[in-house]
Each structure stands twice: as C-alpha cells, then as structure tokens.
Amino acid sequence: MFELTGIERRYADDVVVSVPAWRAEAGEQWLLAGASGSGKSTILHILAGLTRPTTGCVIVGDTDLGTLHASALDRWRGRTIGFVPQRLHLVTALDVRDNLRLAQAFADATHDDARIRALLEALQIGDLARRFPRELSHGQAQRVAVARAVVNRPRLLLADEPTASLDDAHAVMALELLRTQAIGVGATLVIASHDARVRAALPRTYPLQVHAAAPEAAT
C-alpha cells in the first residue's frame, strides 16, 4: 500500500531521521516503534505528505508523492489520509458535527450528513453531534478525532501516540477503536508509539533506529 525507499530527513542541527526501506500492503496494521526523539512523527508526516524527505522516495497507493505539486499534495492528502494527531486538536470553535463537515469539505467530498450521523452512532457518540470540543471528555474527544480521520474513508490511517497519557483500560479501548475503524473503512493503519501496550496489540512493527544526539523536541 505504501513504500518508503532510502528516506532521510535532515534538520539544520544535523539530526537525521532515516528509513532505508519499509513496505506495507493494503489493510495491514503497523506499529512504527521508536524511543522519544527517534523521528516517529517525522515519518508519519512524510507518509501524510506534510513534510518532504531530504532524500528518498515515498509511494502511497499509486502515487509518488515527490511528483505532486504543493496544492495537489494537499488535495491528495484530504482524500487519501486520515490523521489522528497526538493532542487530537479538534477545532474548538466548531461543534462535533461541523468538525467532521470540515474534514469532508477539504477532501472535496460532498456534504454527507448521513455518513456523519452513522459514523458518530457507530462510535457511540451520536448524541454529542452538537457539543463543542471543550464539553467533551478525553475519551469522547478521541472518538471524535478518530471519526474525523475516517469520515472520508481514507486509504491510510495514521495515529501519533494515541495511548500516551492513557491508563491501561483506556489505552486498550483507543487501540481497539483505531483498529476496528481502519478495518471498517478498509484503510491501512500505522500507529507511531513508544508504548509497549501498543506493541502487544499490533501484529507488525517497523523499528525506527535511534540516532545519536537527537534532542527530545524532535519526537
């Protein structure tokens, strides 16, 4: 489903994140493992087309991301990628339903309120559609963030540290949510995490090499 070849991302302070070769088939579920500062987020951003690698080739589906212009890459991302950031980052000015509509709007998808209703029902948060993010618990907000990531039926679902700061029970629920939703929309799943609980839940792991002198901030 995607293939990374010879990827290196260099920063000004000589920090290097590298993935020599990583290939995943459609529908597979992967853990991108590595300690803090090993560049897990960077690799997720490269897969999502949010960052371009310094060298190397990124192919997602049939698309070589290196061939896409900036705005074409943005449109491609909206249609192809579902992204669950670590801090969830719901748009606080909009209610839950509008947060999902926003995702539809930028993916060039037509307004589909029936899809939003069905998805929220399936995630057992159907009654929260008109709530604002500040009125949600962390667990509810995470469900909304996952709903927003899968509302356009992406082919690649990416999640950054979804279990950080969660207790065991909630960590299991969060992982279960991502795995079932990825299967539900037929997406390939990549979870970036240094959490041992995630390793136990996912069948495949890509271990990211830790590079020396990598500061904490480059997670």
Place this chain on the structure above:
Amino acid sequence: MIARLAIAYARRRPLSTALVVLLLALGIGVVTLTVLLAQELSDRMTRDAQGIDLVVGAKGSPLQLVLCGVYHVDVPTGNIPLATVAELRANPLIAEALPLALGDSFRGAWIVGSEPELLEHYGGHLAAGALWNAPMEAVLGSAVAEASGLKVGDHFAGSHGLALNGPQHVDHPYLVTGIATPTGTVLDRMVLTSIASVWVIHEDHDEEDAKDTPTEPAHDAGSGVTTKSPATTPSREVTLVLVRYRSPLAAATLPRTINATTDLVAASPALETARLLTVFGVGTDVLRGFAWLLVAASALMLFVALAQALEERRYDLAILRTLGATPLQVAGVLLLESVALSACGALLGIALGHLAAAAIATWLPSAATLAPAARHWLPDEWLILALALGAGILAAWLPAWRAARLDVAATLADN
C-alpha cells in the same frame, strides 16, 4: 464551510469582534454623514440657484450679491434704479429678469418685494389663500408660515434689516393673503409681497429717519432700499435683479458688458458658490480625514486581533492542513473573517450615518431638506463600502500570509 469556520472564529471572541465592528462603524458613520451633508449642501445651493444665471445689483461684492439675492443670508449691496429692470428685459440675450426689492424681514426671512412670477420661478404654488393684489399684502413661504403659525387673514409687522431684533414697523402691518407650498428652496424662507409694499414702508420710514437723524450709515448698511438722501424725492428703486439667459452664449458676454459699461455689478451664482464651496470643502475634508483615521485605527485593531488569533489557532490551522486544506484556503479563513467583520462594520456605519442625517433633519428645522437624502443610497457610498472592505483585506494580509506559510509538521510536533 470556510465561511462557517470564519464566522465561528469571530463569534468565539465576541468582545474583540464587537469592538472592531463598532470602531469601524463609528468611522464609517462619520464618513457617510459628511458625504451626505456635503451632497445636501451642494444640492441645496444648486436648487436655490436653479434658473438664476446672473444676479445684477449695485456696486459691491459679487459674493455678497449672490448670498443676498439667491440664498437670502446677507444684506444687499445697495439699490439700483427701477429703470434697470426694463433695460435688462429689453436685452435680447435675457429671457427673464425678476426684480427683488429688499429692506425688511420677518423672523429672519426677507420680505421680498417682487412680481408673482417669482413664485413660479421657484416652482411654488399657493397652498392656501390668494396672491397679493394691493400694497401691504403678503404671501408667506411654507417654512415662515410654519415657524410663525400665521394663517391667511392674520397681520404681522416686518422689522428693519435682516436682524431678528431690528426695529419693527408696527404702524405698517402686513396682511397675510396666502401661503405657498413647500418647494425645498429658499422660497420657503421668504415673505413675498409687491414691490410697492416695500416702497410704501420706506417712503414713510425715510421721512421718520429724516426727522430723527439726517444720516444714519449703520442703519443703511442693514437695509438696501433706504440709501437715499432725505432731501431728494425718493426715486423708484429695487435692490437687485435675478436674470435668466436666453442662451448659454450670453454667459460669455453679458456679465462682462454689464460690469464694464454700467454702474452695476453682475454676479454669477454658479461661480460665486463654487468659490464658497471650496472654503466649506476644507472643513468637511478635515472632518472626513479624521473619520478615515478612525477607519484606519479600526483596521489596525483588526490586524492586531487577527495576528493574536493566528497565534491561538496555529494548531487549528495545522489541522486544517492535515485535513487537506491548501495554504490558500487556510489564508482564506483569516481573510474571510476580516472581510466579514469589516463588511459588518461598514454596513452598520453607513446605516448609522443615515440615521444621524435623519436625526439632524428632524431636530434642526433649517436642515429639514436633509431628510430625503438620508433615505437614499448615494453612489459615493459604494466607494465607502469598497474602501472599508479594502481596509479589512489589508488588515488580514500579513496574518493570512503567515497562516499560509505555516510549517504544519513543526506545529504538530510542537506540543
């Protein structure tokens, strides 16, 4: 959805949004009001001078002649012989010559000795009663009738000169025979009578003057019809003549001929008011400049609010990018928010300007003719709206540009 988001953001900070909109509305309101007032001023001056190509009177300031004969806000320059009217009427270049004899006033309105044609000249009709047909009978302009409460059949006394508290001619009361319809012109602020009435009053008056004091220059400065030596028999005189040309060609030669070959002064209302308006223009320009300063201040405030909002929304904007928004769309959210706010402020301001004009028209009787202008949308207001929106775009430009250049990966990683 971008519009919805922009409005949602604006509603999230109601205080700052309301302040920006109000400040902008205030500035735009004053700009609109000055535009309405300036328009009304020039409209009124045009209306009052309609059909008057030239004012012919005694030697003196042409501007004073126009202010006196056309706008009725100044005293005459002196008198001219009645024979002048006939001479002017005989001139083939002149279509109409209306004599005006001024001397007394009633409640600040000139008592105008003239001919019935003057009523027609200003497009007035009789709302009640009849025209005068004997000396000491008068027709009141609508504003004079309203302010004084006089009806047909009532009597009133004129006072000497244009001053409100001048000596009154109590022994020569006028009889109100008619009241004119409102015309929106200076006619509304006139008392019309026959030229003979003015002569009657001032023949007696001059005899009194002769008894009291042989010469009275200060007195004469306030009245046109009395500049006569008491020794001579009063010759028939008028104050000035309103002239309408037969063809525009007359403008090229007639004023020059009159000014060069006679003792008279010929003043063009169009030229004199144009001179006057350039003086007024400075005042309204300064006021309008301050109003635009207010608009600029609110644009600056909008800029600060948006720059601040940009910092608060960095993550939101990064998330929009992960959802597939292009940099242009992200910038569009800020631009749209700014434009929406400035449109609100501008429309509110224009409404305020019109409301203020309507209020002025209601509370200031002398500005009553402003009322119709307050209800109309002037072409200049499109320009005001466009400039306000331009200010909104300008205010959002830098924040929007920075939003477009946001480093998404760094922002998401920067927890």
